[in-house]
Amino acid sequence: MASTARRDAPEPPDFGILKRLARDQLIYLLEQLPGRKDLFIEPDLMSPLDRIANVSVLKHEVDKLYRVENRPAPSTSDQLCFLVRPRVRTMRYIADIVNADKMSGRSRKYKIIFSPQKFYACEMVLEEEGVFGDVTCDEWSFYLLPLDEDIISMELPEFFRDYFLEGDHRWINSVARALQLLNSLYGPFSRVYGIGRCAKMSYELWRDLEEESENDGQGRKPEIGNIFLMDRDMDYVTALCSQVVYEGLVDDTFRIKCGSVDFGPEVTSSDKSIKVLLNAQDKIFSQIRNEHFSSVFGFLSQKSRNLQAQYDRRQGMDIKQMKNFVSQELKGLKQEHRLLSLHIGACESIMKKKTKQDFQEMIKVEHALLEGFDIRESTSFIEEHIDRQVSPIESLRLMCLLSITENGLIPKDYRSLKTQYLQSYGPEHLLTFHNLKRIGLLTEQAAGETLTAVESRVSKLVTDRAAGKITDAFNSLAKKSNFRAISKKLSLIPRVDGEYNLKMPPDMAYVFSGAYTPLSCKIVEQVLERRGWQGLEEVVRLLNGNEFAMADGAPEDGAGGDAQRVVVAVFLGGCTFSEIAALRFLGKERGCRFIFLTTAITSSARMMEAMAEAKA
């Protein structure tokens, strides 16, 4: 690095308090329904719950635990408590239970605990189903789940589809409340940056909440100084690329769920699956998670040699030394050994899947798309990919990547690829395509009549006072991705002479084998460097604006201590492990610490699945 001494990144704040707060509130809420009761839990709250409380907490006067699912409940308790997400579907499930009880003349107490908050629509449904008077409602404000020392998730995967596809603003309120919570515990944040409509709305709502609460955090020493909010639709490209850093690959291959992964028999080389927590506590994982996959294997074999050497020290030991060894080191070594073998197993499994010719070619095509050459060949590759039914999600992903890098497909390709896709994977995907068009992921290059019509409609709304807050569902139609222009403007494709050094990477592009610097991370880097959006006007225009920057009595350079070097990067609509790795890298380079706050961890597959129209 340059002559300026590189500063170590500050330690992240302790987010354990978030878990404690959530746990205590849950216990309190459960106590609000005194006496024995059965607890029904929404399936996707299970894992988050698991991360903050153990069963003994849940067993707080709780007799039996059930999952909320589409089956009648066999519960015999006189008190039922439901721990749910605020969804219409779930409300009907509960209403059915209550109504069934009524029919059979059974009287029980029902309590619904909404997490993270209650929505009026839910009450509306309860009312329409005629059970509103029979249930009591509470809110469990469990907005933030720390997944790791630097990752906080809201665990709201539906945010992506609800907001970006359906234009549903419900969750913005939750985001604002989450920000308020974070600000009250670790703030006040002195600098706020953001880009995207949702980011702006969330920010404004958060501001309003802060004003109403009149709870000024003055006098407290902030632990976090900066916050950066970004909408997922600012950068779909990065999320659509195949991940090649280890953590991203593990996620793409095995699906990391709520910070832990189930390694199947092919990894554990036994007939059991093993659930492994993946975080900074895992000494092996923490060293390889951000590495490019090509360096991981080398590292692991080196590690296993070291481990062997440590074991081998036993040979020359006398009894006393041996006793020491067994009592002090052996346990650690064994633990390390276990983890090492798991990760080696995982690597092998990934290798088996990924090092095939197909994968190499796919990466090649992706790089070609990112750089914008050989479009025809790439298109044929995608066509063949579809024809051979390689994978519905992968095919879709490649189509979207093609569309978004090219500002839409040319009409001929658009039709033929879709036809091929429907023939391969079933006609129900007609609706999926419609969704992808609406969200702007898979579009047709046409400056036709329809576009201008929508545009004029949007501009009519802009005259309205509320326009700043309107996200028109149609808006995405009118929005061009402009990827090529942005890429040029921000030099996202690194020009390297010779081999890109993946072992000692020079920049964030390493997370995509040196072929592409993730756009989202680049924006963060640029804005933090410039302390605002000056000089980025053109990029902002290409991204469709809605940028903002606010400095509230921010201390000047140097002052303000470590907090000024801690940045919360908020991803509205999800962020990928590649982006996390890239920003962690940036943080190390710049001596600052990134904290990731996301509505959920996402990946290309998750995004595509969110767009698919369920058949039922």
Added chain:
Amino acid sequence: MDCYTANWNPLGEEAFYRKFELYTMEWGLKEDLRDCLVAAAPYGGPIALLKNNARKEKSPSTRPLLEIYSASGLLLASIPWKSGQLVQLGWTASEDLLCIQEDGTVLIYNLFCEFKRHFSMGNEVLQNHVLEAKVFHTEYGTGVAILTGAHRFSLTTNIDDLKLRRMPEVPGLQKPPSCWAVLTQDRVTIVLLAVGQDLYLLDNTSCSVVTPPGMSPSAGAYLQMAVSFNYRCLALFTDTGYIWMGLATLKDKLCEFNSTIRSPPKQMVWCTRPRSRQRAVVVAWDRQLMVAGDSTECIRAGLQPPATFFPRALSGRHRFVLDEDSYLVPEPDGVRILSRTSHEFLHEIPEASQEIFKIASMAPGALLLEAQKEYEKESQKADEYLREIKDQKLLPEAVSQCIEAAGYEHEPETQKSLLRAASFGKCFIDKFPPESFVRMCQDLRVLNSIRDYQIGIPLTFTQYKRLTVEVLLDRLVLRRLYPLAIRICEYLRLPEIQGVSRILAHWACYKVQQKDKSDEEVAYAINQKLGDTPGISYSEIAARAYDCGRTELAIKLLEYEPRSGEQVPLLLKMKRSKLALSKAIESGDTDLVYTVVLHLKNELNRGTFFMTLQNQPVALSLYRQFCKHQERETLKDLYNQDDNHQELGNFHVHSSYSEKRIEGRVGALQNAVDEYYKAKNEFAAKATEDQIKLLRLQRHLQEDFDKPYLDLSLHNTVSTLIQDGHHKKAEQLYRDFKIPDKRYWWLKISALATRGDWEEMEKFSKSKKSPIGYLPFVEIAVKHHNRYEAKKYAPRVTPEQRVKAFILVGDLEQAADAAIEHKNEAEMNLVLSKCSAATDSAVMEKLNRARAQLLKK
């Protein structure tokens, strides 16, 4: 100053009582007070008078007149009384006037005679009438107790939370009790009544006879009773002129007094000071007033005697002049005496004042006052006095005494001289904390300003402290004295939200009722004054405007409300739903949007409702989301309304999934096709038509081959057919659905390989030239571990891919040959990397040679 103690009257050894004039009443009252119904609110509150209430006269010219005066006798409002016969007037704790009618109805007016509401004391009263009524104040609020014609008591402890309680019957009560009072003990409200010589206690459930301890057996029948302001003490007056004073619990006697006056008194009230050991009652007859306490003597006032001043030592009988018909108003620290011409205050002299002003007092405060006076006269005596106090080390006490005493004085001159003395004394003390002095100056300034007869609130210092400044401000606001209230807030530097903002908000609420000004003027005036003052709720003011029927003004005011969340409910109430909707959207609170949407849904007809939503994308999205899960049919209507054929098409496709029967599915899909055509989305229409075609075909296949084909994609359908050996059928689909050649070849060879039908595959490979080349044949055979078959196709692979093909089938020699033939170093390296030294040395050698040759050139 010498005659400062002139109006002091001793009672017993220690106590002095004085009576001084608060105001000369300028109300020009012609009637005698005894002919009116009178009610004066405690804490220097307003006075209500009902004139001509006499029952007999019913001529219209003498219709009863209800008048409300300030304590200084300024008329605040008056109305002719048109409702029923009134039995009693009384004030609530928040200075509302209660008018209790004979029929049990209680009407509530504010102090400007504006009707607020009414309630009833129960149906029973309708026939029996109310004989007597009393208004009382407890920690629960203001209560009303009535005695009905049937000699039963009913009461409510809080008129704002009306719960009527009918008290138990008093056995054998045939005539109204001679006197009664409401007591509260341990938060229970009870009634004490006297019939002849008996006392009865009525609680919630029972009636019991009680005897006060130490009551003289020859006392006689009870005529009058009085409860002290704090409900702690009780006084009883009997027809022998005997007065019993004791605790209200009737457990202890405090003292007794024999007045020797046998006629029933008109009023009897307690006159005590908080924290004073002295207990005294004031008893009023028509022309006589007496203060009686724990002493054999008493203080009397009558009509006849001319003298107004009795030297203290002269006689045991001291009198207050009472030359007019008077009315007593109990206060927590004394008694106010109202008459036609004056308004006076009678109280026990507080200790601090006594110490300072008592004749020949040597108390430190008294000396300090003297010292200061001498100092002003520039006399050296000042020093002597000061020395005397300092010698006793009592200077701080002296200062405190002067400060305290200043609070008890009504005359600004006296206040000033005491404060001057305090300030003088302070100079000689190190670090005397200034707060008490400053505080007192401020308080007196506030008190003097509200005692002004224009304002007319004669609060004493003690009352003011009990009332608190907040309540005082409320009272000023009630009297619409906004400027004074604001000045007090500013003077006392009260926080804006509790002080100025609150008063401004009240002012604004009053302002919106001014009907003579236009909406614009009022809104502008309000905004000018209020601006962005913190703690102001424009929506509350707007709500008030709406209540007065000024909707337009309300909307204008709401514009100033910064929190949209506050605007919405009122807008809905005012039926401005569309405005409410845009405000809700602006707020970013989706719950609020839902509230409005649901409201609109019920309020508007469906068409208008949908139209409204169309212009509000955010609301539309939210409603759509809701419909998707809860009422799918509405969703269809929503799209129909908007001629959104694309979405309608999608809708039908979606509903086709839930159809069990094929016909149903086809029907739904056919609908979708129609809609897609209307939407000019030919692609979707064609795709859906294809799906219908496929569905029908799959049904036939299912019937023909007895195998599930439904819901397979076209690709999988054809693939399954081939795997099952129905090649003809597959061919037919390939043609019917115009499956591209490439796809068909991929599909067919992988299906054949899965089936293991290598013969058919070979036949197929020779049917015509493969559009996908022959490498896939090799790959697929290898994938199915059939090297033998794979080898058949390797030579047919195009030269560029041949090396790869040979490597795949494991024929390294041929691969090497091909690579050498191509003179391609990369390919050679690739082959080399696959070779193992043990078995393929010949090939390696060949390759290395070729490579070396290549490099040489």
